Amino acid sequence: MIHDLKKEGKYTYLEVGEGTPIIVLHGLMGGLSNFDAVADHFSANGYKVLIPELPIYSMPLLKTNVKNFANFLEEFIEYKNLHQVILLGNSLGGHIGLLHTKLFPQKVKALVITGSSGLYENAMGDGYPKKGDYEFIKKKSEDVFYDPAVATKEIVDEVFETVNDRKKLVKTLAIAKSAIRHNMAKDLPHMHTPTCIIWGENDNVTPPSVAEEFHELLPDSDLYWIDKCGHAPMMEHPNDFNTILNGWLKERKF
Template sequence: MVPLVLVHGHPFNRSSWDAQVAAFAAERRVITFDLRGYGASAAQDTPLVTDFGDFARDLMALLDHLGVERCALGGVSMGGQIALDTYARFPDRIAGLLLADTSPRAETPEGKVTRNELADRLLAEGMRGYTEEVLYKMVAPYNEEAAVKVQRMMLASSPDGAAAALRARAERPDYEAGLAEVAVPVLVVVGRDDVYTPVAGARALHEALPDSRLCVVERAGHLPNLERPEEFNAAVRDWLARLG
């Protein structure tokens, strides 16, 4: 049974997957970790990312260290883009992909400016103002319990690490052209009320993949794994069963 590896989004940490670890750890190995510059990894004496591919290379180094030859790989938001980047670089190491509330497209010119301006702001002001502005876009306004956890993660994030990731993410490759070549089972998940990566985009992603299923999670925003873990986990369990 292949291990399940889960990649968090920006600006969070591995605790965003606590509900999935609790649900699946009894039946298979579940690996979560803090991306470079986030969570406990921010405290390490490691250079910050300069290239988006650094995240995929870090992930492969971790799997090599743990002796994992092949895994089921999932990510949410930026974590989903990291999963796509990892598959593009190391397809033989991936048995299946879980892509939650994410987009395969490269950043637009306007988006690059926005991400770099936000990086400058985080370095100058810290995380609080940004957190207050986007909290109820990260989670739907009616999901208060999830909002408390998300707010805690965001405020604890390193501005340096978050800024470096924003700059690297602004220059990420386009993954859309390679979707038709993805040769593993894929689960595409999206919150019904996600304002960052809406349902229409998730449906287009699903339709571009040769072997995928789409799950729209009701009463959830950008982080359905946190907002509606039971529904999210049920879809993940079905996907894992497809991997054999």
């Protein structure tokens, strides 16, 4: 992360730019730096970009679930005294954004999801990352992207450290189960918040059919595709991602 993080009470977050607030929500294995290009672009174009560190591994185990992360997000919005925010979430972050929007629709002006869970995901593929098996972790990390080179050693090392930390591993499994339990198929048709869906055409974790289902179920949604792209478009094709989102925000007058 090229920007300085703020630490205030229980919140650690990035804040850059001025204007309409965009709150970015990272995924289960995703760091704040995954959104460097998003933060740089939109903070320079009339938006205040905030990226809070989600309490993935700091909440008590029994509270480690999607609903409590959505409540944490609401507390952060209240803490920052924000109104009518745009939520942008990848993977688990998209799911948290969706659930928060369902619970607090008056707070959310627009929603952006990319590679989001909430309907289906294949996060573990054909098996959970094996403790101590670095090559297995490396292959799993590479499978997240269309271009395996995007899975840098830094990314692989971070995932490897997580699955070899027993407490983090237990919470990772708890969150994965929580995401499956919090299926939102029945909720989406009642959610009228304008939603931008940006998806990689080669996403193996949340396949393209998931994006199409989100688009069908969400009453006010637009679906955009990025070719030769996996589960994290904002990392793999940041310029394309920013161009699509920028165009959508202008078209919708956000």
